[in-house]
Amino acid sequence: METRANYVLIGAFALAGFFGLLAFLLWFARFELDRQFAYYDVRFTSVSGLSRASEVRFSGLPVGQVVDVRLSPDLDGTVLARLELAGDTPVRTDSIATIESMGVTGVSYVGISAGDPQAPLLRGDETIPEIPAGRSVLQSITEDAPEIVAEALSVMQKIGEILNEENQQKVQDILDNLAKSSGELSQALADFAVVSQTIAGASVDIAGFTGQLEPVIGAVEVTLGNVDTTLDAFTALSQRLISSLDVGDAALASGRVALDAAEVFMTGDLPVIVQDLTATTKLLREQTEVLVDDTRRMLAAFTQTGTEATARLTEARTTLQATETTIARLVETLEKIEAAATSFDDLITNDGTALMAETRTMIANADSAVGMISKVAQSDLPTIVEDIRSATGTANRVIADLGQQIGDAAGRVAGLSDDARLAMTQVTETFANANQTLDAINAALDTGQRTLDAAERAFAGADRVINEDIGAMTADLRGVMERLDGAIATVSADLPAITADLRRAAESANATFADMGRIVADAGAPIGSFATNGLPQYAQLARETRNLVANLENLLRQIQRDPARFFLNRQSPEFRR
Known part of the structure; x- marks a missing residue:
């Protein structure tokens, strides 16, 4: 071992290396002390x-x-x-x-x-x-998905209930009725066109009649000029008639009694009659509104009536020709009046004194006639008014029964058409009688007495028609209307239920579609976000899951081949090789 080592230098080098390594680790880990x-x-x-x-x-x-x-x-x-x-x-x-x-x-x-x-x-x-x-997008979808599915199922069930076979059949019935009504309306318009053409032909005849009246109007203007001359002469005569007016005052006093009686009638009885007529008109209006729907089906029967009315217009053309003859007579009469005016002028100039005496006699006769009129007004007029009231009440009752019975007539249009044809035949006969009555009235222009006799004969004929024919017609109409009332009552009883079902179905459909729109609007944003973000992530998850499963399979195969090597790691170390 070394005995002369420099321990200070070695220790300094070791410390420097340690601190350098520590600084490197801090830098590598990006450690911040002041963070x-x-x-x-x-x-x-x-x-x-x-x-x-x-x-x-x-x-x-x-x-x-x-x-x-x-x-x-x-x-x-x-x-x-x-x-x-x-x-x-x-x-x-x-x-x-x-x-x-x-x-x-x-x-x-x-x-x-x-x-x-x-x-x-x-x-x-x-x-x-x-x-x-x-909540994230995925959480919103996973948590709200059951509610969305439940609401969608509820909406589909409601739609299925709305579109059941019963409602489909009702809608089909409504469409069939609309198609049928369109055909009937087309037929009604065609019939109305025929009637319009007939009226146009009649208007041409009336225009021709107006053109023929122009010469008559010219003659009348000439006659009026002569009348003006006569009036100038009559003005001088009126000055002489002032004394005769005193006598006429007494006659006017008698006439005032008759006027008072007429005023009592106008103020007392006439308003009651007007009220009865108003009630009758109101009842007729109500019944007319009920008959509007039935009129469409009756237009076919009225087509034949229009043909017969055309025949009546032909007869009216004959009557117009007779009227032209009467107008020609009227022109001749006006000419005679002009001659009479001239004669009257000569009479005023020459025979005024005698005329004054005759005028006094005429006023006396007028006084007696006014007295008779007053007596008739006081004795017979109340009876006539009472008869009018009774007739009005009877008419109201008959119209009420007729209105109630007409409501039953829609189901028997065919029978009613036959009865209407029979009624038109009888009306034709009545028109013939009326033409005879008009001829009698034309003859009655010469004398008032014959006019009253002709009117009495006309009333007798009308009374015979009412007593003999109207009773049977009323009985037939009453039976038809009772049957028609039952049919309309049945349809009217079912119509509110059908309308209520349709209204409820429409309300349910509106609510269902509103709910579906709201659900789609609410779910649009989450579904769009899921399709944009979540769905690609699920696809990537599937791929990574597939790779994970493959790696796990490889691991399992290695464990199966050598479990000891995998768990105990018995690989020999390098130094023992």
Whole structure:
């Protein structure tokens, strides 16, 4: 052994080497003595895959690690994780901490979001600050997936209930009814076009009749000029008739009694009659509204009625020709009136005195006639008014029965068409009688007495028609309307239920589609995030799992070939070779 060694130099060299090695190790480990840390607590509901020394990332950048994981001392079931971060990490009050997976290897780390730059930094003066915990995309999908599947199944069940066979049949029935109504409406429009053409032909005839009236109007204007001359002469005569007006005052007093009786009728009885007519009109309006739906189906029967109405218009054309003849007679009468006016002028000029005497006699006769009219107004007019009231009440009752019975007529349109055809035949006969009555009225222009006789004969004919024909028609209509009322009552009873079912089905469908839209909107963002981030990680996890299984199989094969060598490591050392 060496006796003269330089121990001081050897010791100094050894110490220098030791300190140099220590400095190298510190540099290699990047050990910092002046480094500062900040500690934060996070409460998680689950920390699967998280442990001590797990990495902490701030916006994807590593800034620290997990130093402690334990149950919360509040015993609320949460897990308290303490994070050690670099002191300059800008954790803000709205930052969120979540547990993320690094790749698909299952290694978990804590990710902290940056938050709003305007928010203040999270600092704790005396206690450790706590960062709010959030859920990662994978946690959101795995936790919400059962609820989403349950809601989707519920929605599909509701859709299946809405689209059952019963509702499908109801919708098909509605479409069939719409198609049928469209056909009936087309037929109604065609019938209305035919009626419009008939009315257009009648308007042409009326235009021709108006053109024929123009010569008559010219003759009337000439006659009015002559009347003006006659009135000038009559003005002079009126001065002489002033004395005769005193006698006429007495006649006017008698006429005032008749006017008072008429006024009593206008103020007392007429409003009651008007009220009855108003009630009757209201009832007719209600029944008309009920018959609007039935009118479409009756238009086919009315087509034949329009044909018969065309025949009646042809007869009306004959009546117009007779009217033209009457107008020609009227022109001749006006010419005679003009001659009579001339004669009357000569009479006023030559025979005024005799005319005054005759005028006094005429006023006396008018006085007696006014007295008779007053007596008739006082004795017969109340009876007539009472008869009108009775007729109005009877008409109201008949119209009410008719309205109730018409509601039953929709189911028997064919029978009603036959009855309507029979009624049109009877109306045609009535029109023929009316034409005879008009001829009688034209003849009655010559004398009032014959006019009253013709009117009495017309009323007798109308009374015969009402007593003999209307009773049978009313009985037939009443039977038809009773049967139709039963059919409409059955349909009306089912219609509210059908409408309510359709309304409920529409409301359920709207609610279902709204729920589906809301579910899809809520699940869109998580599903998109999972498809972007989670699905590739699952694919990578599958590949790494496959490699791990292959490595484990190789390890097992080695253990099976030489278990002792694997567990005891009996390899001979180098120095014994």
